[in-house]
Amino acid sequence: MNNIELSNLIYPDIEKTASDYEAMYPARNLPEGARVTRLGPSPTGFIHLGNLYGAFVDERLAHQSGGTFYLRIEDTDDKRFVENAVETIISSLEFFGINFDEGVTADGDIGSYGDYTQSHRGEIYRTFAKKLLAEGWAYPCFLTEEEISKIREEQEALKLAPGIYAGWSKYRDWDKDPEVASEVEERIKAGDSFVIRLKSQGTPNLPAEELKRTTVVDAVRGKLEVPENFQDIVIIKTTGIPTYHFAHAIDDHLMRTTHVVRGEEWLPSLPIHVELFKALGWETPIYCHTAQLMKIGEDGNKRKLSKRKDPELSLDYYRSQGYHPACVREYLLTILNSNFEEWRAENPEADIDEFEFTTEKMSSSGALFDLNKLNDVSKNTLLHIPAADIACFLKSWSEEFAPEYEYVFRDMEKLEKILDIGRHDARPRADLVYARQIMEFIGYFFDEAFEVKDELPAEAAADAHEILKRYLESYDHSDDNEVWFGKIREMAVDMGYAAKPKDYKKNPDDYKGHVGHVSTVIRLAIVGRAQSPDVWTIQQIMGEDAVRSRIERSL
Ligand code: GLU
DSSP: OOHHHHHHHHOTTOOOOHHHHHHHSOOOOOOTTOOEEEEOOOOSSOOBHHHHHHHHHHHHHHHHTTOEEEEOBOOOOGGGOOTTHHHHHHHHHHHTTOOOSEEEETTEEESSSOOOBGGGOHHHHHHHHHHHHHTTSEEEEOOOHHHHHHHHHHHHHTTOOOSSOTTSOGGGGGGGOHHHHHHHHHHHHHTOOOEEEEOOOSOTTOOGGGOOEEEEEETTTEEEEEEOOOOOOEEEOTTSOBOHHHHHHHHHHHTTOSEEEEEGGGGGGHHHHHHHHHHHTOOOOEEEEEOOEEEEOTTSSEEEOOTTTOGGGBHHHHHHHTOOHHHHHHHHHHHHOTTHHHHHHHOTTSOGGGSOOOGGGSOSSOEEOOHHHHHHHHHHHHHTSOHHHHHHHHHHHHHHHOGGGGGGGSOHHHHHHHHHTTTTSSSOOOOOOSHHHHHHHTGGGSTTTOOOOSOOOTTTGGGHHHHHHHHHHHOOTTOOHHHHHHHHHHHHHHTTOBSSHHHHHHOGGGOSOBHHHHHHHHHHHHHSSSSOSOHHHHHHHHOHHHHHHHHHHHO
8 A cells, every 4th residue: 555545545435636726716716915914713712802903913914915804613513512602702703893894794604715614625635634644745654642641741751742743653654564554454454443644844853053043034023033844643533523723724715814923822833733733835824923911910910811811801791881892802902013102193083994003013922901091991982972872882782781871862952962061072071981980980870860869068068958949949940050050059159158169168167158159059969979070061961850860859
């Protein structure tokens, strides 16, 4: 039996060849410099900030260059499959404004480089496994788990690298030993289970100074000196399903991916991928290994975001808290590109897509994630979104995540006015951060949520009843802001309070307090808090009846 006969014995039904697939998936017809990127999530049911972070890089690289960005579902790890996970991936990314040009969609595949789901691509993987077998670049390996553990123990004792590589699996050199060759043939015919391994050309266990290295230019990290692989890694598992390594090489080649953006946890696999591409006779794509998302932990040290400890790692967190997608996008760019904030300061009104994203400006040492910073960015970003749009966003958020706020949306025109308070001032108020916070912040407009949260100021507490009584008597809803405040000042002076805070500060013994203490009593009755936007404006939006009933309620 020779290599070709072996490949036919293992894959008798595979009739297509590598060149058939090369012809089926030709080089893409795209302008010079256009980049083709993909997101390859596994359908585990958990979509996290890291996925979005990577997707953002993919999306920008492709769309800034007139290229293509596609979604591929990487479901070769059958143990991790979760119902509806694909739908969740698609809808979550869509929510955050990540749009694919091609690949898996809610209504099936789009594009001519599919199928875009790895579990549907079995025949393609088998074709290339057959090719590697026929060329002597791969071999079937029948080692059992126990045998592999024994090999590992021996290697440990000899202080050699663990793993299956030259010298450790008799099946690797089956063609040099007629006995092994006939064992292989018989066992394949008998239907015994086996994996297919790459027959690595690397030299095992060289001292560091003799190790051969290949230079790979990573778009984020620059030049990497990648050591030669010598492991006979599994390319096809006993189930017939490819490993991530093998599927990655084949899919990214046939789908004509130019840039592979993935987390730095894949860096240690790079030697394997370099050899696999060589074995398959292809050029490697340009790798962009992105940094891990880190946060400052409880002990003040940087640590990786963890699924267990950090709810903010899940994308669901941002949706259920009601962060506007534009805010999350804006924030992600601030941690993705070190020059984004400077650009934003110079171009406060510009569309975010006008920023030129580059992989060179990405940090390779760990991107620091900070919720407080997200909140700051959110405040500023919302200032650039019209109140009507924010109102619509809040409404759909509430329908999905917080139906208890239904009363907020009964009068959308009123809601818009509420959201817009102080936003067009010379120094605009940046009160709005995310939906849950906004519901809390504007709650006083609605009897359903109104409550008095702060204490009366000590200086005016004794007079509170009298202040509110007089306020109600003199209240005229048509007074403008100046007339309205003039009346409060007049009342304050009449009751023994200073007309200005500074008068009171100078001669505290001459007054009970100052006009601010009097107006705080009124503010508390209307808003329930000692701090709020301008009370006159609030009253105008509330309407006369509501104002009067708030005061009466306090009396
Ligand atoms: N399916 C891989 C993962 O979920 C994707 C890695 C890649 O993008 O190459 O980690």
